Amino acid sequence: MLYILHTTGQCNLNCKYCGGSFPQKLVPWKIEYSIEDLKNFIEGDSEPIIAFYGGEPLLNAKFIRNVMDEIKDAKYVIQTNATLIENLEKEYWLKFNAILLSIDGRRKITDYYRGRGVYDKVIKAAKKLRRIGYNGDLIARMTVSEKSKIYAEVKHLESLKLFNHIHWQLNVVWSEKWKNFNEWCKNNYIPGFTKIVEEWLRNAEKGEVIGIAPILGILKVEITGISMESPPCGSGKTSISICSNGKIYACPIAVDSKWAEIGDIYNYDWRTVKRISIRDPCIKCQYYKYCGGRCLYTYMEKLWGEEGFKSICKITKKTIREVVKITRRVIELIEEGIIVEEEVVYPKFNNTIEIIP
Numbered sequence: 001m002l003y004i005l006h007t008t009g010q011c012n013l014n015c016k017y018c019g020g021s022f023p024q025k026l027v028p029w030k031i032e033y034s035i036e037d038l039k040n041f042i043e044g045d046s047e048p049i050i051a052f053y054g055g056e057p058l059l060n061a062k063f064i065r066n067v068m069d070e071i072k073d074a075k076y077v078i079q080t081n082a083t084l085i086e087n088l089e090k091e092y093w094l095k096f097n098a099i100l101l102s103i104d105g106r107r108k109i110t111d112y113y114r115g116r117g118v119y120d121k122v123i124k125a126a127k128k129l130r131r132i133g134y135n136g137d138l139i140a141r142m143t144v145s146e147k148s149k150i151y152a153e154v155k156h157l158e159s160l161k162l163f164n165h166i167h168w169q170l171n172v173v174w175s176e177k178w179k180n181f182n183e184w185c186k187n188n189y190i191p192g193f194t195k196i197v198e199e200w201l202r203n204a205e206k207g208e209v210i211g212i213a214p215i216l217g218i219l220k221v222e223i224t225g226i227s228m229e230s231p232p233c234g235s236g237k238t239s240i241s242i243c244s245n246g247k248i249y250a251c252p253i254a255v256d257s258k259w260a261e262i263g264d265i266y267n268y269d270w271r272t273v274k275r276i277s278i279r280d281p282c283i284k285c286q287y288y289k290y291c292g293g294r295c296l297y298t299y300m301e302k303l304w305g306e307e308g309f310k311s312i313c314k315i316t317k318k319t320i321r322e323v324v325k326i327t328r329r330v331i332e333l334i335e336e337g338i339i340v341e342e343e344v345v346y347p348k349f350n351n352t353i354e355i356i357p
């Protein structure tokens, strides 16, 4: 089970898409349960994955230290805006199995959405993590919005040679409707993504597997023959979010949604919390095997209405088709020994990437 811990509801940034901190009454800025409560809750889970999430988790580095000191046998993940990495000591950084740094691509895009100077801080943080010897999975975690040019943003991050993997999620549904999402998809995202996939394959032909997470995640379905988890992030099934007040939600952003409340750590253990499933129309969709219903929050909330849901499905289906098109060749490349299956099959465990953008 993946346990996403709201380490604090507070954030030191005020990004355009999420508006900064959670209100204290929804996600308190201090942890209200004890480490013992947490240990009791996850006891018996032989493969716990713990992800620190915010707000900005490094505003509560003390809690991170406490958890990592007390729960030794977990895999550890952190999603951070990377501006406060000095708050945690090297010995803790080196224990993470995956570190996700939020960066949206080029400097002008990152700084436009996240605030002036943020891009430089993230790059500095990534370099520092490498310098202190971090050799785990360093992931560039992008939010893709209307001003993003998907090809330029991804290629830029790739060119830095700092990150093992690049992942993105579309800033849809939980934000205001875009001025023209469908046009952006048609003129920017789809041609850009198609080019990314073509270049990915050209590199694979030369023996290099570029860590573009959505490509690898969809290829994984074809290579392993195992359908995508539904939803791919595991929310409400194999991933639960523990709020700083001890309440449990199916998805970490759904802290004001009744449907997402599935228990609390005082009265339940991880085996007995309620599970939530995606159903129609996804389970009847021919892309379900690869898509898994994409995002539980979008499925439940439909904040852009049915039409909006369909627009997002359209871009999802196109994304999947572009990757499925190259599968046969990728499998040949693996069989010919040009690339290694181990590098293509990703993620190896639920490291909080949502796989389907």
Ligand code: SF4
Pocket (backbone or CB within 6 Å): 281, 282, 283, 285, 286, 287, 288, 291, 292, 293, 294, 295, 312, 313, 314, 316, 317
């Ligand atoms: S493409 Fe749309 S309908 Fe099909 S599985 Fe994904 S989210 Fe559901």
Ligand code: SF4
Pocket (backbone or CB within 6 Å): 231, 233, 234, 235, 251, 252, 253, 294, 295, 296, 297, 298, 354
């Ligand atoms: S992909 Fe959707 S359901 Fe999953 S964690 Fe993100 S918002 Fe929640």
